[in-house]
Amino acid sequence: AQSVAQPEDQVNVAEGNPLTVKCTYSVSGNPYLFWYVQYPNRGLQFLLKYITGDNLVKGSYGFEAEFNKSQTSFHLKKPSALVSDSALYFCAVRQHNTDKLIFGTGTRLQVFP
Amino acid sequence: DTEVTQTPKHLVMGMTNKKSLKCEQHMGHRAMYWYKQKAKKPPELMFVYSYEKLSINESVPSRFSPECPNSSLLNLHLHALQPEDSALYLCASSQDQGETQYFGPGTRLLVL
Numbered sequence: 325a326q327s328v329a330q331p332e333d334q335v336n337v338a339e340g341n342p343l344t345v346k347c348t349y350s351v352s353g354n355p356y357l358f359w360y361v362q363y364p365n366r367g368l369q370f371l372l373k374y375i376t377g378d379n380l381v382k383g384s385y386g387f388e389a390e391f392n393k394s395q396t397s398f399h400l401k402k403p404s405a406l407v408s409d410s411a412l413y414f415c416a417v418r419q420h421n422t423d424k425l426i427f428g429t430g431t432r433l434q435v436f437p
Numbered sequence: 438d439t440e441v442t443q444t445p446k447h448l449v450m451g452m453t454n455k456k457s458l459k460c461e462q463h464m465g466h467r468a469m470y471w472y473k474q475k476a477k478k479p480p481e482l483m484f485v486y487s488y489e490k491l492s493i494n495e496s497v498p499s500r501f502s503p504e505c506p507n508s509s510l511l512n513l514h515l516h517a518l519q520p521e522d523s524a525l526y527l528c529a530s531s532q533d534q535g536e537t538q539y540f541g542p543g544t545r546l547l548v549l
Contacts, residue, residue, distance in 0.1 A: 368527070
């Protein structure tokens, strides 16, 4: 069965520092992986996805994610964090047989000034 | 334009009320979704419509009744809800089932 894990409930980083939000996956076959961000009392916003091709995927708002097949990871990264990046981040994998999105438990990113 | 709109933004209802949530998209997407999200938890899939037909029902109680009047609209009819149904209800759409989903802002529902 496909699944994703986000091992950190919360990540704290100082503004201007690089940030990483971790995600590992378990799938049979080629993974379709997604990152979404959710600001308080809002819906989810699509950041980026990996389907095939380059392992480094660039997305919205300066975010990028690196697909690592050997480590089954798809960590979200940004070179320089902004206070406005503070939000809840979800990693997701598409379930092959049903096309459903399977979400991780979410990681709260807190960027301090 | 990747906008999905939802109305109302907030809804308070009693356990005997009947209400409806509405979702609209004009991106030409053929798949639409309803999710339920509790605080600080990931969204839980409720229903999927593909080409205006119900594709997935995640064993949701019958007090939730989805409807897809046309390819741009998705409704969720609510009747005899319980306080534990209080949550953020999210609508999403995608070009086709399995493609990237774009979410609306949600309806915050409180059942008293």
